[in-house]
Amino acid sequence: MKADVAIVGAELDGLVAAIRLAELGRNVAVIASAAGSLHYAAGGIHLLGYLRNGAGREEVVEPFAALARLDRSHPYSLAGAVRVREALNWSARLLSGDVGIAAGASECNELGLTPAGLRQPIWLPTAHQATIGRIDGRKTTIVRFDGHLDFPADLMLAGLKRSGIDAACIAVEPPGPHRDNPGIARNFDRMPDAATYFATIRQELPAGTEIVLMPAVLGLARHAEIVSAAQAALGMPIFEVPTLPPSVSGLRWTRSLETLLAAKSATIRKNVRIVHAERDGNRIRSISDENGRTIEAGAFVLATGGVLMGGLDVDAAGQVSETAFGLDVAQGRPLVAGSPSAILAALHCSGIETDDRLRPKLNGSGAIRNLFVTGRTLAHWHPAEEISAEGVSIVTGWMAAGCAHAVLEG
Amino acid sequence: MDNCTKCGICQAYCPVSAAIEAFPGPKYTGPQAQRFRVIGIEDEFSASLCSGCGICTSVCPNDVAITDIIALAKADMAKNGRRVSFGQRLLNRPDTIGRLGNIVPWLANYLLGNKRARLLAEHLFGIDRRAALPSFSGDRFERWLRSRRQPNGPAIGYFPGCAVTHYDADTGMAAVRVLNALGYRVDAPSSRCCALPMLSSGEWSAGRARAQSLIGDLAPAAAERAILSTSTSCSLTLKSKYAAYFDMFDEKSTRVANAISDICGYMLDRHGDELAHRFQPVRRRVLYHGPCQLRGHRLGLPAAELLAKVPGLELILSQADCCGVAGTYGYDRNKRPIADRVGRTLLEQVELTKPDMIVCDSETCRWSIALATGLECVHPVEVFWAALAPTESGRP
Secondary structure, three states: EEEEEEOOOOOOOHHHHHHHHHHOOOOEEEEEOOOOHHHOOOOOOOOOOEEEEEEEEEOOOHHHHHHHHOOOOOOOHOOHHHHHHHHHHHHHHHHHHOOOOOOOOOOOEEEEEEEOOOOOOOOOOOOOOOOOOOOOOOOEEEHHHHHHOOHHHHHHHHHHHHOOOOEEEEEEEEOOOOOHHHHHHHHHHOOOOHHHHHHHHHHHOOOOOOOEEEOOOOOOOOHHHHHHHHHHHOOOOEEEEEEOOOOHHHHHHHHHHHHHHHHOOOOOEEEEEEEEEEEEEEEEEEEEOOOOOEEEEEEEOOOHHHHOOOOOOEOOOEEEEEOOOOOOOOOOOOOOOOHHHHHHHHHHOOEOOEEOOOOOEEOOEEOOEEOOOOOOOOOOOOOOOOOOOHHHHHHHHHHHHHHHHHHHHO | OOOOOOOOOHHHHHHHHOOOOOOOOOOHHHHHHHHHOOOOOOOOOOHHOOOOOOOOHOOOOOOOOOOHHHHHHHHHHHHHHOOOHHHHHOOOHHHHHHHOOOHHHHHHHHHHHHHHHHEEHHHHHEEOOEEEEEEEOHHHHHHHHOOOOOOOOOOEEEEHHHHHHHHHHHHHHHHHHHHHHHOOOEEEOOOOOOOOHHHHHOOHHHHHHHHHHHHHHHHHHHHHHOEEEEEHHHHHHHHHHHHHHOOOOHHHHHHHHHHHHHHHHOOOOHHHHHHHHHHHOOOOOEEEEHHHHHOOOOOOOOOHHHHHHOOEEEEEEEEOOOOOOOOHHHHEEEHHHHHHHHHHHHHHHHHHHOOOOEEEEHHHHHHHHHHHHEEEEEHHHHHHHHHHOOOOOOOO
């Protein structure tokens, strides 16, 4: 197969790169070995929630202002503040449809919630996602489903109370026989009359309830419709709180991006694992999969999701390797000694080191000129500590598209 | 099994657990229950509800062979075949049925179309009376291939499998015609069954014997040429399941596994540009359904990539991961209601998008989709043949 740009991996960064390249008129092929890490995403865009400060971390209120304090090797620093803004502005338009991320950028983080009810900075929540600001000061009821496997309601309740919110929790029958996230979401999609279902829930709410919180499973394809039916029937605002994976918000997001991409006639090959790159000096000429099928392209994007999604592998001795092309991995500390959080930090910060155009260094001498590395496979950032996963993915995916486009222009 | 982080992505895509609450899903039935099976706690029967479609394995980010774990558990439950029902045993031998039926094809076809005969078969054998059974085609394909004048180009093997040999000669003929048009001389080194139905229901002793004799048939041809298949599940079985289930890693089995290819994948990789150049317009609105078993090949959707090259063809991609039948799963009277619910996604899309015809690589899917929708349902090679020789071929 031949394409202008071949993108390895269906991570958020890879999908963003593919959509932008297709918009620039490029013929793109996306090759993904399995489902991407959006399936773990809590919903919304986390840009930069914390900065490392000595042994601990400090909460970030103004993420754009905080970019200047990041290390020079951090992906945001490689991009520069101007490009970070440009990429996020571009993506807000892209995500405002089905995903329900409110367009319009803010300078400040809000406080969202984790599945365990802890507060966590978030830059752009989706329209129906709970934040402390949206519920604070009002009597809140968590409505959980009987037997729901993927939602620890007790932790959520305890977390809200710790945040000073007047909260209670009730259990209701789920909308169908399923008790898992995607099953419940699909049953909402199939529900002929969501209004009646939510009217029944209204009867059971404790007196004085002003806000309803429900686990983020309110429909997959018909999410917006179901939330507005719920709001009308309940007569009050309803927001979703994150669940354990698999995340229905992530499923919605994946569907929406893949539909956009398919509409632009991109070739998408799923369940195909890239294992080799054929180089011609400092350019990659073609890549090949485990069946020996090759894909020729003018430029390549490596969006394989780092250690979390198998783009990087760790052996028993703690040695990190890159799985698709065998690129050199920058690995600061050894992964076998120290506290669990230190090992985790070392693991997250391991990855591919690039120049400021996301091109990986080649055996210490120069860079590969037509390969661009994005997202979790990049070194020198820590999505779990910084709470920056979607931000870095969008910014580096957007940037890789621009760089690949420039390479093809010559 | 130890690679499983219990992230639940497989649960999000399993069509059986989406259809029925009784199936606890691949995460549970696969790696989670396996942890108990390995220490001998086995009073857990959810594996029998798995259709074996393989979607769980294909979406797993941690390379857990979930489908294989469940298939092995199923085989243990079936005690290597001793507990497999007579009806399932019958379904497990499509070539035997094919040979019997093809002695007097018109009589057999009459019986298959007869409501009372199907009711009897449901009672006696548990074969659901509504399940789509193909009609016997006699030995039409073999006779046709023997008498066909072929180009003198490079030789290539074609593995027709039971489907083409006994029931669906049209697909085999279109495959050979397209390969001839590309200059190949085609032969069929074996028309035996690959034993996949036995593997899926745990009838392993008989399955292993068949696998070994088929490998014996194919090994000499595999030494010299590629062997192509129009059946995604047969080719997947030959490519990877003999090794995964029967530990057949010997030289001959490996040679056959390396030689066998999905016909669309092979044509896309070697002749994609040529075909794009030669394809004539086919003015049809086509819904393409990539069968679940194709995912195991790890090729993406080669037929869809080729169909996109046919001018004039309006291509709609199926949003369903599985049509529900999953091989012989949907033929079992007890599994039929599950299969019907799994198949709902595809049927809803067909109603919504109103295609003129449906294209799918897998035979049991095609039979069942055609029956459920009343639409013509063909293998992609039939469309390619129509696009290569619009006047010569009457179809599609």
